[in-house]
Amino acid sequence: MFVRMPGPDALKRLAMDVSRRFLDDGCTNHAAALTYTTLFAIVPMLTVTYSMLSAIPSFQGTGERIQEFVFAYFMPSAGEAVSNWLSEFSRQARNLTVLGMAFLLVTALMMLRTIDVAINRIFRATARRRPVTSFLLYWAILTLGPLLLGLGFVTTSYITTMKMLADAYAMIGAERWFLRVLPFLLSTAAFTLLYMAVPNRRVRLKYAVIGGLVTAFLFEVAKGGFTLFLSMSPTYEFIYGAFAAVPIFLVWVYLSWLLVLLGAVIVHSLACVQPVGNGLSLPPGLAILAILSVFVQRFAKGKPAGLIHVHAAGWKLGQDTWDACTEWLLKEKLICTTSRGGMMLAQLPSSIETAALLERFPWPLPSRTMLEQVRGDQWPPWFARLLERLSEVQREQAAILSGDLEMLFRGEASESDGQKS
Known part of the structure; x- marks a missing residue:
């Protein structure tokens, strides 16, 4: 015990x-x-x-x-x-x-x-x-x-x-x-x-x-x-x-x-x-998705979800992370409280758009360095696919924003010179 x-x-x-x-x-x-x-x-x-x-x-x-x-x-x-x-x-x-x-x-x-x-x-x-x-x-x-x-x-x-x-x-x-x-x-x-x-x-x-x-x-x-x-x-x-x-x-x-x-x-x-599991700790932007996955699994069985079920699924999340994530989910009406004090998913999973959900998150998506730190074989398949997709987003973002500050501000400087002349 x-x-x-x-x-x-x-x-x-x-x-x-x-x-x-x-x-x-x-x-x-x-x-x-x-x-x-x-x-x-x-x-x-x-x-x-x-x-x-x-x-x-x-x-x-x-x-x-x-x-x-x-x-x-x-x-x-x-x-x-x-x-x-x-x-x-x-x-x-x-x-x-x-x-x-x-x-x-x-x-x-x-x-x-x-x-x-x-x-x-x-x-x-x-x-x-x-x-x-x-x-x-x-x-x-x-x-x-x-x-x-x-x-x-x-x-x-x-x-x-x-x-x-x-x-x-x-x-x-x-x-x-x-x-x-x-x-x-x-x-x-x-x-x-x-x-x-x-x-x-x-x-x-x-x-x-x-x-x-x-x-x-x-x-x-x-x-x-x-x-x-x-x-x-x-x-x-x-x-x-x-x-x-x-x-x-x-x-x-x-x-x-x-x-x-x-x-x-x-x-x-x-x-x-108290550490739970053997993996690395997750940033809040990924932890809330891990919590939502447990809510979806429990929702399919018609049962509420709690931190104990998150731990049983192998996620290394502490009480503070659970409190912060569930408080936001309750505020956004994505989950609701039951008559017995538990919490359940408040909407059908098929009605929640992933991209729109990520935009509403109060926490930023993890950086490439953070994604590399959490990458491993211990995660479920859906989480591994998510990490790969987020890595693609980071690569595309890096390509779009490539270049130095001189290139970034060059157009603005040229425009200012034109106005002075």
Whole structure:
């Protein structure tokens, strides 16, 4: 399932791509917006979690344990004070009227919507979910998320209290190791699920797992560094006194969202820079024709096409190239989106004139040098014929424009001399 370990050059290229995308996608602004939204949504989210878990007798008291776990693992200092405040706020929120609970629910949905928009922008997901689909996704997160967390905690507690396993753990000293590794595994699974479910496009599992692992590891590093910084520089406590937990909490929430968005950028960059196939990379003017060939083949079967089908056909195209080409094809109404979010050819192949299509391309046709670089036996017959025809066009163009600049401007110079005389 996992990719081969890349070399130093590939890692350097990936790091540069991640840093560029992180800045270009405005991740710092998205993290600030998510921090602001978190202030309003965290109490509603806790209230929904408590309500869902308290409805099941087996999960009684699990909500408090989940909150303690989250703040102990993700909040490095001042977490106890903030946790107590939020617990008190959520207990008061459970006494609200129906209208008040509806407002809290809308606030929680707004936070999920903000996360959805930020991550889909990172993944260049141009097609938007239908409102009903988005609502069902958010509702599933709000309802199934707490239940799955509660189930995980109950299962873990049951396993660790079994006498046979407890004796085995004590014998090999694995209980402490298990309790240390479990939070890391749970956070990795949560980040992986986030990067798989939220983007409105197909994300390969191996990339999502890598992104989840990296994000969970960065959380561990950031937590240790943040705790060390606070212990060595107690400025917040000196200035704010008893309220020092509030700015510390805000800074940590902002840093946490930065790491979550960085993980999303890593997942998307892995899909973009991951080489596919054995041939050379294609320039956009040829890549879009390769994509169209896959759309035509899938159209004949009455099925949509995706990047996975382009890869299956042997074309070495990254996510960025696919995004740019399909965005233009959608704009020109050559392809269309299906009701399930896929894409299909929107016109009969026989109704699309090749020469007119090439003139509409936003990318120039490849030069003779580029054509020589991509020439080879690995291409399908139609592509080899296309390369030959494009080479003929380049030769005819070179013949028509043959000569030097003196010959090119000679007529204009003679005409100017005639006008002066």
